[in-house]
Amino acid sequence: MTVEVKVTANLQKLVGGARSVLGEGSTVRELLDDLEGRYPGFKDILVTDGQLHRFVNIYLNDEDIRFLDKLDTPVKEGDTLSILPALAGGER
Amino acid sequence: MSVTVYIPTPFRRLAGNQVYVQAEGSNVAEVLADLSSKYPGLRHMIFGEADEVAGHVNIYVNNQEIHSLQGKETPVEDGDEVAVIPAIAGGQVLTEEQVNRYSRHIIMPQVGPLGQRKLMAAKVLIIGAGGLGSPSALYLALAGVGTIGIADFDIVDLSNLQRQVLHHNDDVGRPKTQSAKDTLLSYNPDVNVVIHDGPLTSENATEIISQYDMVINGADNFTTRYLVNDATYFAGKPLVDGSVLLFDGQATVFIPGKGCYRCLFPAPPPPGLVPSCAEAGVLGALTGVVGSIQAIEALKLILKIGESLASRLLLFDALSMEFRVVKLRRDPKCPLCGDDATIHDLIDYEGFCGAPFPGQNGD
Numbered sequence: 001m002t003v004e005v006k007v008t009a010n011l012q013k014l015v016g017g018a019r020s021v022l023g024e025g026s027t028v029r030e031l032l033d034d035l036e037g038r039y040p041g042f043k044d045i046l047v048t049d050g051q052l053h054r055f056v057n058i059y060l061n062d063e064d065i066r067f068l069d070k071l072d073t074p075v076k077e078g079d080t081l082s083i084l085p086a087l088a089g090g091e092r
Numbered sequence: 093m094s095v096t097v098y099i100p101t102p103f104r105r106l107a108g109n110q111v112y113v114q115a116e117g118s119n120v121a122e123v124l125a126d127l128s129s130k131y132p133g134l135r136h137m138i139f140g141e142a143d144e145v146a147g148h149v150n151i152y153v154n155n156q157e158i159h160s161l162q163g164k165e166t167p168v169e170d171g172d173e174v175a176v177i178p179a180i181a182g183g184q185v186l187t188e189e190q191v192n193r194y195s196r197h198i199i200m201p202q203v204g205p206l207g208q209r210k211l212m213a214a215k216v217l218i219i220g221a222g223g224l225g226s227p228s229a230l231y232l233a234l235a236g237v238g239t240i241g242i243a244d245f246d247i248v249d250l251s252n253l254q255r256q257v258l259h260h261n262d263d264v265g266r267p268k269t270q271s272a273k274d275t276l277l278s279y280n281p282d283v284n285v286v287i288h289d290g291p292l293t294s295e296n297a298t299e300i301i302s303q304y305d306m307v308i309n310g311a312d313n314f315t316t317r318y319l320v321n322d323a324t325y326f327a328g329k330p331l332v333d334g335s336v337l338l339f340d341g342q343a344t345v346f347i348p349g350k351g352c353y354r355c356l357f358p359a360p361p362p363p364g365l366v367p368s369c370a371e372a373g374v375l376g377a378l379t380g381v382v383g384s385i386q387a388i389e390a391l392k393l394i395l396k397i398g399e400s401l402a403s404r405l406l407l408f409d410a411l412s413m414e415f416r417v418v419k420l421r422r423d424p425k426c427p428l429c430g431d432d433a434t435i436h437d438l439i440d441y442e443g444f445c446g447a448p449f450p451g452q453n454g455d
Binding site: 006008009010012019045053054055056057059062063064066067082084085086087088 | 311312313314317335336337338339340342356357358359360361365366367368372407409411412416417418419420421423
């Protein structure tokens with residue numbers, strides 16, 4: 001399964017500055033493992049103890065995977081995954 | 093059909109001093125007849141000779157003047173809003189200058205003179221007179237939002253001027269609240285700008301937020317963001333949220349009970365992991381887009397029109413020039429607004445976020 005992974009804001013630096021990368025896998029977890037292989041350290045920032053960190057949201061198309069099967073959420077060809085960190089700023 | 097009738101100030105004493113009253117009828121004529129029988133004093137104000145609506149009184153159904161509809165035969169449905177507006181100046185009725193100033197809004201049926209009055213009666217608090225607070229405050233002031241609160245503790249710095257359109261070159265070194273007030277009043281002296289100097293904290297947030305109808309968040313740090321989220325939730329007020337970093341923006345609206353910032357991001361990132369705009373940068377014009385979106389959402393909430401961003405998170409990528417919308421749900425496990433909430437009062441946000449409120453260490 002090839003899935004487009006959109007990476008937002010400062011997380012882009014983890015994937016060599018790309019805003020969008022292609023990943024292989026049948027679940028979100030497998031996709032992250034695939035990306036970790038090519039971008040070492042990528043998954044560590046997002047996942048601790050097998051759980052997605054709570055300041056990061058991953059959307060499968062327009063749905064938050066926390067409300068699906070979390071990291072075990074299945075993905076299919078043509079899906080888009082968006083990885084979104086909480087942004088502090090606005091700024092004053 | 094039961095409709096709500098807006099009674100303007102000059103007529104209010106004739107309707108038991110109520111702003112809104114209920115009346116029955118299937119069209120405007122029947123509603124006005126019912127209104128007249130319930131409040132006989134109003135009859136003489138609304139009707140002229142031959143029981144026709146007096147020439148100086150305009151009738152609106154859902155903000156549209158009935159002459160542009162079907163006159164007195166205009167049908168009404170349950171829940172419609174009918175307004176009886178006399179053409180007189182002064183008081184809460186629009187002045188000639190206001191009609192002129194706000195004419196591009198007033199001619200839209202979704203706003204109309206009633207909507208303009210709602211804007212003039214509205215009170216909006218803006219957290220941070222910075223990249224997001226600047227454009228949102230500006231557009232609210234231009235729209236005639238009656239009371240605009242500005243909460244900020246900072247001083248205008250030269251590096252702010254790349255995006256913070258409330259502040260000018262000569263304002264460098266001045267308190268942002270003062271600079272913001274001067275700019276807003278120079279655009280529109282018709283609005284009341286209230287300044288709240290000093291950082292927002294667990295001690296003062298509830299008292300400040302309680303003075304407003306809604307809050308626009310343009311804070312630059314997680315500590316303030318969680319504080320404002322919790323305080324607006326407890327106060328039962330809408331929170332129009334926005335944030336920016338680099339070339340990316342996010343915006344949404346939190347309506348108490350429909351999801352909050354904690355439902356979206358249950359915990360802040362460890363300090364240092366997500367950089368601030370000062371550390372990583374932000375495209376100035378991007379703050380204009382996101383701040384304007386926040387202003388639009390606030391205006392829609394005041395006017396009660398359209399569909400707000402509640403339950404949706406808008407993502408904007410300036411580099412690909414893409415807007416996307418993802419779903420935002422109330423999390424039943426949310427410690428603030430979930431089914432078994434554990435947070436019942438403002439907490440220690442500095443401890444929760446591992447970072448102090450900015451401005452308390454002299455920075």
